Amino acid sequence: MAAEDQSAAAPATPKRVMGLYDRPFWSHVAAGKMCLQCCDACRSFWYPPAAVCPACLASDWTWTPVSGRGSILSWVVYHRAYLPAYPPPYNVIAVRLEEGPLFMSNLEGGEPEGSWIGAPVRLTYTKMPDGAVLPRFVLDRP
Numbered sequence: 001m002a003a004e005d006q007s008a009a010a011p012a013t014p015k016r017v018m019g020l021y022d023r024p025f026w027s028h029v030a031a032g033k034m035c036l037q038c039c040d041a042c043r044s045f046w047y048p049p050a051a052v053c054p055a056c057l058a059s060d061w062t063w064t065p066v067s068g069r070g071s072i073l074s075w076v077v078y079h080r081a082y083l084p085a086y087p088p089p090y091n092v093i094a095v096r097l098e099e100g101p102l103f104m105s106n107l108e109g110g111e112p113e114g115s116w117i118g119a120p121v122r123l124t125y126t127k128m129p130d131g132a133v134l135p136r137f138v139l140d141r142p
């Protein structure tokens, strides 16, 4: 079987629900970087994308690269299949980004020893079998 035949048979990554301000975020991710909206007035970052700064309601902001570092705030491992693209078991993590926003994703590579809570992580970009690129995290070991 040719590689493209395997790719065509892979389950499709669930389609994103695109709000008014989501397209720039995903364009940056496809290019291998994560940019979030940063308020020009108070320098707060936020996610998900929105029209105004949730801290001061200013409407002037700039898509700004983030460090890609954070720590796990919460996690879960699912042992049941909900979507064909995510065969069980798979994890979902809530990451508190260094810049402040909370981001839901998956942890790849090894699991933390002991508690997952507070484990430092860094951003990586995963190319799914159907070609979609997802921002995910790996443990940020010293």
Ligand SMILES: [Zn+2]
Residues within 6 Å of the ligand: 039, 040, 041, 042, 043, 044, 053, 054, 055, 056, 057, 058
């Ligand atoms: Zn602000």
